[in-house]
Amino acid sequence: MSLDLSVVIPLYNEEESLPELVEWIERVCTEHKLSHEIIMIDDGSTDDSWKVVEELARDHQSVKGIKFQRNYGKSPALHEGFKAAMGNVVITMDADLQDSPDEIPELYSMIMTDGYDLVSGWKKVRYDNAVTKNLPSKLYNGVNRRLTGIKLHDMNCGLKSYKRKVVKSIEVYGEMHRFIPVLAKYAGFKKIGEKVVQHRPRKYGSSKFGWERFINGFLDLLSIQFVSRFGKKPMHLFGALGSFTFLLGFFFTASLIIDKIRLGADFGITNKPAFYLSLLAMMMGTLFFLTGFIAELITRNAADRNVYLMDEKIGWEN
Structure with missing residues (x-):
């Protein structure tokens, strides 16, 4: 009943x-x-x-x-x-x-x-x-x-x-x-x-x-x-952030390389702050991707999140 x-x-x-x-x-x-x-x-x-x-x-x-x-x-x-x-x-x-x-x-x-x-x-x-x-x-x-x-x-x-x-x-x-x-x-x-x-x-x-x-x-x-x-799809967030950040850094790096080819020896890539910012963006994008993969693994293996120790229970035999 x-x-x-x-x-x-x-x-x-x-x-x-x-x-x-x-x-x-x-x-x-x-x-x-x-x-x-x-x-x-x-x-x-x-x-x-x-x-x-x-x-x-x-x-x-x-x-x-x-x-x-x-x-x-x-x-x-x-x-x-x-x-x-x-x-x-x-x-x-x-x-x-x-x-x-x-x-x-x-x-x-x-x-x-x-x-x-x-x-x-x-x-x-x-x-x-x-x-x-x-x-x-x-x-x-x-x-x-x-x-x-x-x-x-x-x-x-x-x-x-x-x-x-x-x-x-x-x-x-x-x-x-x-x-x-x-x-x-x-x-x-x-x-x-x-x-x-x-x-x-x-x-x-x-x-x-x-x-x-x-x-x-x-x-x-x-x-x-x-x-x-x-929570069930962390890669959707970290993957999107990683893609955006990596591509941003990649395109800035590519533009610097193109300027180097066009201007020749007069253009120093490593003298430009944008070069280091671009490398940082690509590294951050990669880290976001790795974070997404790790989060996916954790999500699939967190079966004991709600396990609590108890001393006693009473009244359940009724």
């Missing part, structure tokens, strides 16, 4: 919020008659989060847990959660209770009834610090919209719903969880929607993210643009 819903929750040092979060999800899913599983991925917590997950798995048949041996980050946690998810719809949310489980029924309906491939939450009213989080987030999302063409106000919102096929078709690695809608778009899923969701004040603990996420986020966006377009 297939499940209606998988709720994937990456967590790091959130022991206080987990019982309340699970009870809330259980209540909402029961009220709306949604068969479900709750997959909690402990990303190497240093508090008692895993003990709490073990207790919740004993008390609730729907709860399943994965524990990383160390802290890998949110993207690897989501990757493992997506691999394990069995529901027709997959919903992700943060473990800190700032995402409301009351949003689950409508997010589920937008996938199953309205036919969206992916629905991203939009925290239109936020309770974060306006200077350190809200303003940078608006600038960050504005750049994302312009570069990717995906008209979302809050691409990095942790509360999202997906068609199961989407999470099984994309690969979330590094810090690419910020750009899952971009990954989905490049995988061929075009119907991407948005829903205004409630953003709740943080009840326990403190934020795990700082200013560096915006710098890293911009670099990751450039990476994903490159990987999405040329």
Whole structure:
């Protein structure tokens, strides 16, 4: 029997919020008659989060847990959660209770009834610090919209719903969880929607993210643009650059040789800066070609990019 819903929750040092979060999800899913599983991925917590997950798995048949041996980050946690998810719809949310489980029924309906491939939450009213989080987030999302063409106000919102096929078709690695809608778009899923969701004040603990996420986020966006377009065909980029650069240097060198033949001994090729620039261009073109070949070899032999060490798993026998 297939499940209606998988709720994937990456967590790091959130022991206080987990019982309340699970009870809330259980209540909402029961009220709306949604068969479900709750997959909690402990990303190497240093508090008692895993003990709490073990207790919740004993008390609730729907709860399943994965524990990383160390802290890998949110993207690897989501990757493992997506691999394990069995529901027709997959919903992700943060473990800190700032995402409301009351949003689950409508997010589920937008996938199953309205036919969206992916629905991203939009925290239109936020309770974060306006200077350190809200303003940078608006600038960050504005750049994302312009570069990717995906008209979302809050691409990095942790509360999202997906068609199961989407999470099984994309690969979330590094810090690419910020750009899952971009990954989905490049995988061929075009119907991407948005829903205004409630953003709740943080009840326990403190934020795990700082200013560096915006710098890293911009670099990751450039990476994903490159990987999405040329990840499977790197020679198309490096070969084009190599051809252009090599031919530019070749034609300049040829013109200098022609001038030497035409003007004779009065024309010294090696005295011209253009001669050395031409040689440099030809060498750079050759290097671009070699880079393309090496990248092609790496692309075909990177089978273990998403292998992560785990200590334990619980709840999968149910």
